[in-house]
Amino acid sequence: MTTIAIVFHSGYGHTKKVAEHVETGAASTGAKVELIAIDAEGNLPDSAWETIKAADGIIFGSPTYMGGPSWQFKKFADASSKPWYSGEWKGKVAAGFSNSASLNGDKFSTIQYFITLAMQHKLLWTGTGMMPASAKANTRDDLNRLGGFSGLLTASPGDGSIEEMIPGDLKTAEAFGKNVAEVVKSVKG
Helix, strand or coil, X not given: CCEEEEEEECCCCHHHHHHHHHHHHHHCXXXXXXXXXXXXXXXXXXXXXXXHXXXXXXXXXXXXXXXXXXXXXXXXHHHCHHHHHHXXXXXXXXXXXXXXXXXXXXXXXXXXXXXXXXXXXXXXXXXXXXXXXXXCCCCCCCCCCCCCXXXXXXXCCCCCCHHXXXXXXXXXXXXXXXXXXXXXXXXXX
16 A cells, blocks of 8 residues: 655645645545645654555645745654654655745745755655646636746735635645655555
8 A cells, every 4th residue: 555644844824734635535546645734843652653654645835934944844754764764754755835925935935845855865756747727717616826837836815814715725735645655656556
């Protein structure tokens, strides 16, 4: 069975909701998916490191704060030096997603951070696998309205509740999760 670990930090709950929709999409392929939340202090449960080690794919998620991932996510990334040193994650498929309040918000800087982390671990990076919704007729409820190719990008208005998240972004998160799981399955063979 294909296994995927979604390792994420969520400051206000919006990124967690995205992670849950990524999980739904990945699980729709029959993959076993585990959400691993980085806590407010930047820590993982001890058992999470073994879950990540055993997974076939790893999906990173963080809000974009001030042009990059949250400090809590960075603490996790720094702590991953132990599995890096022993090559525990080498050859797994990796992907990533980020949410912020504005349409751009420099979310791509966060995705680039994830890609660099993946390359250091010798992970195999995959993107969204989606065309952008870039025609005049497209709306905010269409798939990939923010045009992410390297990773999933979502936006939550700064004054919006978790329940008010853009339905198109959540549908895009599910399509992204499904795509990542399909890539993991094809690499795993």
